[in-house]
Amino acid sequence: MNAQELLELADDELILGWRNSEWTGIAPLLEEDVAFSSIAQNEIGHARALYELAARELGTTADELAFDREPGEYRCSKLVQLRLIPDWSRTIARHCIYERLDQARIKALKGQDDPELAGLAAKIDREEAYHRMHAEMWAERLAEEPRFTAALGELEPLFDLRDEHVPEFEQLWQEMTSVRRSVAGATW
Amino acid sequence: MIYEVFRQERKGQAFAHAGSVEAPDLAFADDYAREQFGRRGESTALWVVPRESVHAIEDFVDELQKNYHRVDGYPLKEKLAKARERAGTARAS
Numbered sequence: 001m002n003a004q005e006l007l008e009l010a011d012d013e014l015i016l017g018w019r020n021s022e023w024t025g026i027a028p029l030l031e032e033d034v035a036f037s038s039i040a041q042n043e044i045g046h047a048r049a050l051y052e053l054a055a056r057e058l059g060t061t062a063d064e065l066a067f068d069r070e071p072g073e074y075r076c077s078k079l080v081q082l083r084l085i086p087d088w089s090r091t092i093a094r095h096c097i098y099e100r101l102d103q104a105r106i107k108a109l110k111g112q113d114d115p116e117l118a119g120l121a122a123k124i125d126r127e128e129a130y131h132r133m134h135a136e137m138w139a140e141r142l143a144e145e146p147r148f149t150a151a152l153g154e155l156e157p158l159f160d161l162r163d164e165h166v167p168e169f170e171q172l173w174q175e176m177t178s179v180r181r182s183v184a185g186a187t188w
Numbered sequence: 189m190i191y192e193v194f195r196q197e198r199k200g201q202a203f204a205h206a207g208s209v210e211a212p213d214l215a216f217a218d219d220y221a222r223e224q225f226g227r228r229g230e231s232t233a234l235w236v237v238p239r240e241s242v243h244a245i246e247d248f249v250d251e252l253q254k255n256y257h258r259v260d261g262y263p264l265k266e267k268l269a270k271a272r273e274r275a276g277t278a279r280a281s
Binding site: 030034133140 | 209210211212213215216219220222223224227
């Protein structure tokens with residue numbers, strides 16, 4: 001796996017973690033708020049670890065990759081870029097689609113020759129197992145809900161679209177990098 | 189639905205009540221309990237129990253004041269002092 005492919009994965013995890021964390025404090029019930037925020041935090045943790053590996057190959061740092069690129073340079077899927085607040089059924093549909101497609105990607109990563117990469121993938125997969133359980137639980141609960149099933153069909157094709165960005169991605173990028181950009185050249 | 193969660197801190201230790209979670213069914217309750225009481229490595233095991241399965245007992249009737257059933261109902265100190273007095277071995281103090 002080359003650095004560009006690593007970046008796709010890392011960008012997906014960072015941006016999805018960011019989008020999921022938008023639910024912190026406003027999820028439909030408090031217990032879910034805690035659970036979903038925890039998933040968001042895990043995804044950002046996975047992004048950090050993946051950026052570290054990519055950074056070594058590209059001769060840069062994880063922070064620079066996460067925050068110092070131009071919005072157009074991010075390789076994340078259109079699926080994770082969408083702002084879905086306050087639509088819980090679409091959020092859960094995205095969560096289910098992402099966890100399913102991500103599983104295949106992580107599985108391929110676990111079979112890589114590079115032991116460091118394969119080891120990281122195994123670690124990530126152990127956490128993702130709980131994300132999948134959470135997603136499946138919701139999928140089962142919402143299986144008869146037309147808003148949820150419609151969203152599955154609507155969102156799935158977006159996963160492979162990476163060359164363009166949705167309009168609201170620019171705003172996410174502005175917010176995400178605003179602190180970093182507020183003091184140019186600072187060491188945090 | 190409210191589920192009561194019990195937590196075991198170390199293997200072999202007794203489970204203690206950790207708190208409760210609100211969830212639509214047992215699968216959600218498991219997930220939420222794991223998030224709230226298990227994700228910081230603070231538990232080796234959890235018990236998740238629907239609140240309605242817990243029998244609460246709060247009435248402990250003691251109409252006849254049978255205080256000898258209780259550990260604090262039988263003050264040995266006074267009795268011992270009196271016995272010592274009778275035997276002539278009372279302590280100086």
